[in-house]
Amino acid sequence: MSLSYAALLQTQYSGGAAFAKPGIGPGTLAVGALYFAQSALTSYNTVGDPTGQFTPNDLAFSAAYGMTLGPVRAGAAAKLIRSALADQTGTTAAIDAGVQADHVADISDGPLDLGAAFTNLGAPMKLGSVASPLPFSARAGALWHAAPWFNALLDVVLPVDQDPYAAVGGEAVLRQPQFTAAFRLGFNQSHTRGVDGISGVTAGVGLDLRRFRVDYAWVPYGDLGMTNKVTFGFWF
Numbered sequence: 199m200s201l202s203y204a205a206l207l208q209t210q211y212s213g214g215a216a217f218a219k220p221g222i223g224p225g226t227l228a229v230g231a232l233y234f235a236q237s238a239l240t241s242y243n244t245v246g247d248p249t250g251q252f253t254p255n256d257l258a259f260s261a262a263y264g265m266t267l268g269p270v271r272a273g274a275a276a277k278l279i280r281s282a283l284a285d286q287t288g289t290t291a292a293i294d295a296g297v298q299a300d301h302v303a304d305i306s307d308g309p310l311d312l313g314a315a316f317t318n319l320g321a322p323m324k325l326g327s328v329a330s331p332l333p334f335s336a337r338a339g340a341l342w343h344a345a346p347w348f349n350a351l352l353d354v355v356l357p358v359d360q361d362p363y364a365a366v367g368g369e370a371v372l373r374q375p376q377f378t379a380a381f382r383l384g385f386n387q388s389h390t391r392g393v394d395g396i397s398g399v400t401a402g403v404g405l406d407l408r409r410f411r412v413d414y415a416w417v418p419y420g421d422l423g424m425t426n427k428v429t430f431g432f433w434f
C-alpha cells in the first residue's frame with residue numbers, strides 16, 4: 199500500500215493512495231486514487247464584479263494489471279477522471295501502459311534496463327461547452343546499475359502539449375542489514391522553461407525499513423516557489 203501527499207506551487211496540493219496485490223492470476227492487480235485541489239478562488243461576472251468563490255479539483259480512479267514475461271515486465275491501467283471547475287463538471291476515461299526489460303546490455307560491467315510507456319490516452323475532458331484534450335505523453339527511459347551502490351537514470355518524454363524534454367538523475371544507495379537508504383539528485387529540462395531562478399534541479403531521499411518505506415522529493419520552480427512530496431509505503 200502506498201500513500202502520498204504533495205505540497206505544490208502556491209495553494210495547490212495533491213494526494214494519492216494505491217494498493218497492489220500480487221498472485222492474482224499470473225500477475226499483480228492494483229487499484230488507486232489521485233486527488234488534486236487548491237484553495238478557493240474568486241469568480242467574477244462579465245463586467246468584473248466578484249460573484250463568489252469556488253474550489254477547482256480533479257479526481258482520478260484507476261485499476262491496473264501487470265505481469266512478468268521472462269526478462270520483460272508489462273502492465274496497463276484504466277482510469278476514470280473527473281474534473282470540477284466552478285459549477286461545471288466533466289468526466290472522461292483514459293489508458294496508461296508500459297513495458298520494462300531488465301539487463302538488456304552491460305555497460306562497463308553494469309547492467310542496463312530499458313523501459314517505455316504512454317499515459318493519458320483517452321477522450322478530451324469536456325467542461326460545459328469547452329472540450330480540452332488530456333495531457334497525453336509517450337516516454338522512454340534507461341536505468342544503468344553503474345555500481346552496487348549507484349544507479350544512473352535517463353528519461354526522454356514526448357508530451358502532446360509541449361516540446362520534448364529530457365530528465366536525468368543519479369541515486370546513491372546505502373544498504374545495511376536493518377535498512378536501505380537512498381540519496382537522489384536529478385535535473386528535469388521541462389522545469390526550466392519560462393522560469394527564472396533555481397529550477398530544473400531535483401533532490402530527494404528514501405528510507406526502506408523492509409516493511410515500511412518513506413520517500414521525500416524537493417523540486418524548486420525558481421521565482422514561482424518550490425514543491426515538496428512525501429510518499430509512504432507499507433508491505434503486509
